[in-house]
Amino acid sequence: MNQRGAGYSILVTLLAFAIPVFFILLPLILFLGYSFLSVAQGTINYTLTLTNYARFLTDPVFLPVFWSTCILCLSVAVICVALGYPAAYFLTTLQGRWRYIMLMLMLVPLLMSYVIKIYAIRSILGQNGVLNSMLVGLGILAQPSTLFVFNMNAILLTLTLLLIPFAILPIFLTLERIPQVLLHASDDLGASRFQTFLRITLPLSLPGVTSAASFVFVLAIGDFLTPQMVGGVSGFTFGRILYSQFGTAYNWPFGAALSVALAVVVIAAILLGEQAGRQRGLSR
Numbered sequence: 001m002n003q004r005g006a007g008y009s010i011l012v013t014l015l016a017f018a019i020p021v022f023f024i025l026l027p028l029i030l031f032l033g034y035s036f037l038s039v040a041q042g043t044i045n046y047t048l049t050l051t052n053y054a055r056f057l058t059d060p061v062f063l064p065v066f067w068s069t070c071i072l073c074l075s076v077a078v079i080c081v082a083l084g085y086p087a088a089y090f091l092t093t094l095q096g097r098w099r100y101i102m103l104m105l106m107l108v109p110l111l112m113s114y115v116i117k118i119y120a121i122r123s124i125l126g127q128n129g130v131l132n133s134m135l136v137g138l139g140i141l142a143q144p145s146t147l148f149v150f151n152m153n154a155i156l157l158t159l160t161l162l163l164i165p166f167a168i169l170p171i172f173l174t175l176e177r178i179p180q181v182l183l184h185a186s187d188d189l190g191a192s193r194f195q196t197f198l199r200i201t202l203p204l205s206l207p208g209v210t211s212a213a214s215f216v217f218v219l220a221i222g223d224f225l226t227p228q229m230v231g232g233v234s235g236f237t238f239g240r241i242l243y244s245q246f247g248t249a250y251n252w253p254f255g256a257a258l259s260v261a262l263a264v265v266v267i268a269a270i271l272l273g274e275q276a277g278r279q280r281g282l283s284r
Contacts (some may be wrong), residue, residue, distance in 0.1 A: 024028050028263065030207060030223065031256045031259050031260060031263075032256070032260055033256075033257035033273050034082050034252055034255040035053070035253060035254075035257035035259075035260050036048045036049060036050070036052070036253070037049070037253040037256075038051055038052070038253055039250070039251045039252070039253055039254070040071055042250060044252065046252065047075075052060070052253055052254045052256070052258075053257050054258055054259035055254065055257075056113040056254075056258060056261060059265050062238075062241065062258070065237065065238050065241060066238050066261065067139060068237075069221060069238035069239070070221065070265060072152060072155065072156060072159075072220075072237065073159075073217050073220035073221040074217060075156060076156060076159045076160050076163065076217070076220045077212075077213040077214075077217040077220065078213070078218060079160050079217040080160055080163055080164045080166070080167035080212070080213075080216045081167050081171070081209055081212055081213050081216070083160075083167075083178045084171055084212060085166055085167075085169040085171055085205075087106065087148075087164075088169075088171035088172035088175055088208075089105075089167050089171075089175060089201075091103055091168075091172050091175075092172065092175045092176055094265060098223075103169075105167050106165060107168075107169065109162075109165055111185030112226065113207060114162070115225070116160060117161075117162060118225070118226060118229050118230065119160070119229075120231070121157070121158050121161055121162075122149070122158075122229070122230055123172075125148040125149050125150055125154060125157060125158075125230075126148055126149050127144045127145075127150055128144060129149070132144040132145060133147065146182075149230065149232070150230065150231065150232025150233070150235060151231070151232060151235050152231070152235050153233065154230040154231065154232075154235060155227050155230055155235045155237065156233050158226050158230050159220050159223065159226055162226065162239065163216045163219055164216075164217050166216055166219060167212040167213070167215070167216050168212075169212075170208045170211040170212045170215060171205065171208040171209060171212050173208060174204075174205045174207055174208025174209075175201070175205050175208065176213075178200070178201060178205065181205075181271070182200050183196055183200060183201070186199070204278075207276070210272075210273045210276040211273055213273065214269045214270055214272065214273025214274075215273075217269050218266050218269055218270060221238070221239070221262065221265065221266065221269075222239065222241055222262070222266065223239055224237070224239030224242060224243045227239055227240050228240055228243065238258070238262065241258060242255055242259060243263055244260050245258060265280050
């Protein structure tokens with residue numbers, strides 16, 4: 001390689017590293033730095049302090065909301081995987097182009113506006129929505145119920161409906177990569193389809209399951225728009241607290257500290273999902 005080619009290669013490498021550093025690592029470092037500052041009378045005080053982290057850990061409001069949001073998002077991940085796995089498995093049973101046509105149809109909601117999808121779900125689950133009107137019309141309910149609107153149940157259902165395509169795709173890709181020769185060998189040895197699923201398909205698809213669960217969890221825990229639109233007063237999540245700190249409260253240092261706490265959970269979820277998938281890969 002001549003000198004010009006070596007210089008071009010070095011430039012491309014530097015650009016490849018500069019983009020994620022500038023757009024990902026640098027903002028995280030800035031947020032970390034902001035979290036050690038404070039606000040006094042609407043003015044940022046640039047003296048380093050641990051006050052924001054102490055407030056987060058000791059205040060009776062923030063930590064309980066943080067843990068309840070983690071449990072909520074974990075529930076969303078579990079439900080999405082439980083519903084997405086059968087859908088992904090059904091796709092792998094299809095032959096030819098129909099497999100990918102059905103996959104595209106399942107992924108069509110990802111092409112729609114996020115806000116429009118939330119409004120559509122609200123029109124179904126709302127007090128005067130399609131679901132309540134149907135239940136009242138069938139005589140199951142005497143009057144419209146508020147069970148699925150402006151509370152934590154509404155957030156759980158809405159996030160599940162919005163994020164389930166993100167669970168279907170990684171599970172489908174993992175199921176599709178399972179060698180068919182293993183399934184044929186199991187059939188030749190006299191195993192039933194259920195036994196083949198339990199002993200071969202399910203264990204080999206667990207990396208996709210863990211990836212889907214961690215993916216959905218990360219997307220759910222960072223969402224503030226959905227709780228804002230369907231949560232109401234009862235559906236208060238950690239994302240809404242973050243939004244208020246950077247908006248109405250104008251307390252960026254405290255919001256940065258809360259973001260750091262959220263980032264720790266997100267990174268831990270990603271690492272756990274990766275580690276679980278790697279262990280399953282090594283065990284094979």
